[in-house]
Structures are given as C-alpha cells and as structure tokens.
Amino acid sequence: MRILFLFVGEKHHVFHALPIAGEMAARYPDLDIEIAIAGPENDALVRDVLNCFPGFTPTIRYLDLPGPADALHKWGVLRGQQRITRLIAALPYLRGFDAIVVPERTTTMIRHFLGSRTKLIFTPHGAGDRAITYDKRDRLFDFALVAGEKSERRMLELGTIRPGAYAVTGYVKMDFMQRLAAHRPPLFDNGRPTVLYAPHFRSSLSSWDRFGKAIIRAFAAQDRYNLVVAPHIRLFDHAPARVTAPIEAMAVPGKIIVDLSSERLVDMTYTAGADIYLGDVSSQVYEFLNRPRPCVFLNAHDADWPDNPDYLFWTLGDVVSSVADVLPAIDAAAERHPLYAARQCQILSDSIGGDPTGASARSADAILHFLEEKAKAGRKAASR
Known part of the structure; x- marks a missing residue:
C-alpha cells in the first residue's frame, strides 16, 4: 500500500501531520510511505520530525511549479494560487497512491481528478473554537482525523464529517512537541x-x-x-x-x-x-x-x-x-x-482528546484501519 503525506500549504502544517507518518512507518514497516512538499522552505521542519524517528527515511519529493507558473509566482502574480497550480501539475504523481494525507483543504479541489483508488484523508492543523475550524470542504474527504470531542460534536452538527468516516485521535502536534520540549533552554x-x-x-x-x-x-x-x-x-x-x-x-x-x-x-x-x-x-x-x-x-x-x-x-x-x-x-x-x-x-x-500522548500513533492506526476496511469492501464487491 502506498501512502503520501502531502504538504502544499504553510510550513507550520508539517508538525500536524508528519509525526503520523513516522509512527505509521514504525508500526507498519511494509507500507510504502512518501512525503511531498512544496519546496525547500519546508526542509528544516521536515528534518526536525524525521530526526525523531530513527530509521524512517522516506522518499521526499518537491512539487515544483511548472516553468511559466514558477516565473509568475516569483513576480508575485500567482500569490495565493500556488497550491492549486502545484496540485494540478502533480496529478499523474498523486494518482499513484492509495491514500493521501493532508493537513489543509485546498487539496479537495482536485478530489474528483484523483480517481476512486486514491483516498483523501484530512488531519487538522489546530483545535480552535472559531467557525473557520469547521469547513464544508471537510465533507469531500474520504476520512478525517478529529482532535477532540468538542470538534467532533460541532462537525457532526454541521455535517462536515460523517459517522464511520472519521476518528477522534488527539492533537498530533502537541503529542510530537512533548518529545522536544524537555531539551529547550x-x-x-x-x-x-x-x-x-x-x-x-x-x-x-x-x-x-x-x-x-x-x-x-x-x-x-x-x-x-x-x-x-x-x-x-x-x-x-x-x-x-x-x-x-x-x-x-x-x-x-x-x-x-x-x-x-x-x-x-x-x-x-x-x-x-x-x-x-x-x-x-x-x-x-x-x-x-x-x-x-x-x-x-x-x-x-x-x-x-x-x-x-x-x-x-x-x-x-x-x-x-x-x-x-x-x-x-x-x-x-x-x-x-x-x-x-x-x-x-x-x-x-x-x-x-485528553492527554495528547500517543495521538500520532492513534492517528496512524485509525488511518490504516480505515484503508483496510475499504480494501476488504472492495474485494468483497469484486467477488460478487
């Protein structure tokens, strides 16, 4: 099974999703896990995470803008449009995965171009109270991770998540940061x-x-x-x-x-x-x-x-x-x-979701359980 952790948004998103990849690789060593990032500006944060998971050496790919789009971006013309431009240019690559895990919602714009094989999975990059946390685009994900019961209640009320298509797993970033805090001056x-x-x-x-x-x-x-x-x-x-x-x-x-x-x-x-x-x-x-x-x-x-x-x-x-x-x-x-x-x-x-310790591992387990259940359902349907 091929799983991609995709980062086309702000660099602070890295800490909200990449620790899940590290735990996933440790718990399920047979998986093929890759990382795709917008560019070198995310390198340092990616390395900070990978250094905490010895032995996890995934393929890392830059999703470069196409030549003309890159020039327009450097001139400031494409400001605010780089994400979707990168995603469209990378569609042949993205379609090769069984699942894509993302900590932002722009990726839902290409949802219908990925094909039925590729499941789109959302992990939140915050646990705030404001309504912006609850976005109707969340309905376009095949599966969503939810930080805690507060978000679960509001998202169910608003219909942005569906029973059976989400898991409450805790706050991934806080789980990961506990590993680093003890060594800071x-x-x-x-x-x-x-x-x-x-x-x-x-x-x-x-x-x-x-x-x-x-x-x-x-x-x-x-x-x-x-x-x-x-x-x-x-x-x-x-x-x-x-x-x-x-x-x-x-x-x-x-x-x-x-x-x-x-x-x-x-x-x-x-x-x-x-x-x-x-x-x-x-x-x-x-x-x-x-x-x-x-x-x-x-x-x-x-x-x-x-x-x-x-x-x-x-x-x-x-x-x-x-x-x-x-x-x-x-x-x-x-x-x-x-x-x-x-x-x-x-x-x-x-x-x-209470004590954040273990949120990354719970998230990895939840994603794999969802994908395995989908695979079983697909095999059962094919055998009829």
Whole structure:
C-alpha cells in the first residue's frame, strides 16, 4: 500500500501531520510511505520530525511549479494560487497512491481528478473554537482525523464529517512537541515571568492593528515581565522589510523578543516557554494550555462574545478591551488563575482528546484501519 503525506500549504502544517507518518512507518514497516512538499522552505521542519524517528527515511519529493507558473509566482502574480497550480501539475504523481494525507483543504479541489483508488484523508492543523475550524470542504474527504470531542460534536452538527468516516485521535502536534520540549533552554535568564503575546493573523479578528505596538511599548516601560511577541506565522507572511523592520527594532535584548518569521513560531518554543498567555482568537492558546497557566484575552473588536462558541477560549482567563488594562490584568493573572484552572483542564481535554500522548500513533492506526476496511469492501464487491 502506498501512502503520501502531502504538504502544499504553510510550513507550520508539517508538525500536524508528519509525526503520523513516522509512527505509521514504525508500526507498519511494509507500507510504502512518501512525503511531498512544496519546496525547500519546508526542509528544516521536515528534518526536525524525521530526526525523531530513527530509521524512517522516506522518499521526499518537491512539487515544483511548472516553468511559466514558477516565473509568475516569483513576480508575485500567482500569490495565493500556488497550491492549486502545484496540485494540478502533480496529478499523474498523486494518482499513484492509495491514500493521501493532508493537513489543509485546498487539496479537495482536485478530489474528483484523483480517481476512486486514491483516498483523501484530512488531519487538522489546530483545535480552535472559531467557525473557520469547521469547513464544508471537510465533507469531500474520504476520512478525517478529529482532535477532540468538542470538534467532533460541532462537525457532526454541521455535517462536515460523517459517522464511520472519521476518528477522534488527539492533537498530533502537541503529542510530537512533548518529545522536544524537555531539551529547550529558558527563553530568558533573568528570573522574571515571561508573557507570550500571540495575535491572530486575520485583521478582522486580530488585536495587532489596534493594540500590538502599544503593548510592546507598555512592556518596554516596565521591569516586572519579559515579553515575547510571536504572532501567527501568517500575520507577516510576505510582508516587506519596510513593514517588519520597525517592529523588529522594538525588541529589547534580555527583555523583549520580537519574532515575526522564524521556525520558533510553529514549533511551540514560545507556547512551552512562557508563563502567561496574552492573545485574541488564535488557537495557539490550546498549545499553551498543554500546561494550564494564566491567560489574558484581548477584545480588540468589541465582540459580543459571552455564550458564543467561537469564543469559548475567552472563558479561560480575564478579557480586556484596552491597552491600559493589559498590564493590570497581567499583574492579577497569577492570583486569578485558580478561578480558571479547572475549566482550562476541562476545555483542553474536550478540545484535544485528553492527554495528547500517543495521538500520532492513534492517528496512524485509525488511518490504516480505515484503508483496510475499504480494501476488504472492495474485494468483497469484486467477488460478487
């Protein structure tokens, strides 16, 4: 059986799916597993994963853009269209697999061109609360992995998954990151608590445009906390230096880290190393809550959030609506954390399926069970 793990989206998707391939190879050594990635920009993250699975040396293929399309992409003409262009160009290659595992939904656009042999399998790249997590394109997958019971309930209600065509397996990225966290040095060496500010990338939801620079200036003017500014990697994706350089210049050595583009934005370095979370609607809060800790949330758009399931994570800490309230809320966060700690554990368990340990192995088993059942059904139908 040939199985492809396909990565044509943002590089942070790698940690949400590739550990499944490593576990699959260890548990089912007779499988033919390959990896296809958009280009060399994903190499480092792919190697980070493969290094944790000794003996797993899969074929890795770049899905290059066709010549004219590559030129248009370099000129900025195809921005936003590279994924589907790569997929269409790679169709003869993709049709050669029994299953393709993907952590994004653009691949569903070629679903009907793959043929009945090739099963398309989805693994999520987050466990957030917002409605964007629940996408009607999920219906086009033959099989889906679901992080936790919260997502299972909402996806069944919305009809984006079907009974018998999914499995609740846990949060793969968090499972994998537990292997790496123990070897990381502290973010700062001054003994002060560290606050992680992690704004969302979408301007209609993010706190960055309204509060971002003012928050950095407020932390620069005090000496009680360190600050890490680590937005979702898409916030400044493709931003020119004239935009990013003045923000990066606001960093203060030994006190404020401003990271707008490094791999540490996606490998849980900051969510694992901080003491207090400051954010808006990013699902990164669930990665931070792998260990329950104080949270403060920013309502930058006057959202009417109580009782709205898209803002469930705002019930896990205090919510403020102005920069002036940020530091007082941070000062009170540790003392107020007992008010939220039990709920953090409850919501986290519901979101990622409890203890994430073993999520990659459970996902590998679920995928193989589904494929074997489909193969048996096919053989039975052929024998009639």
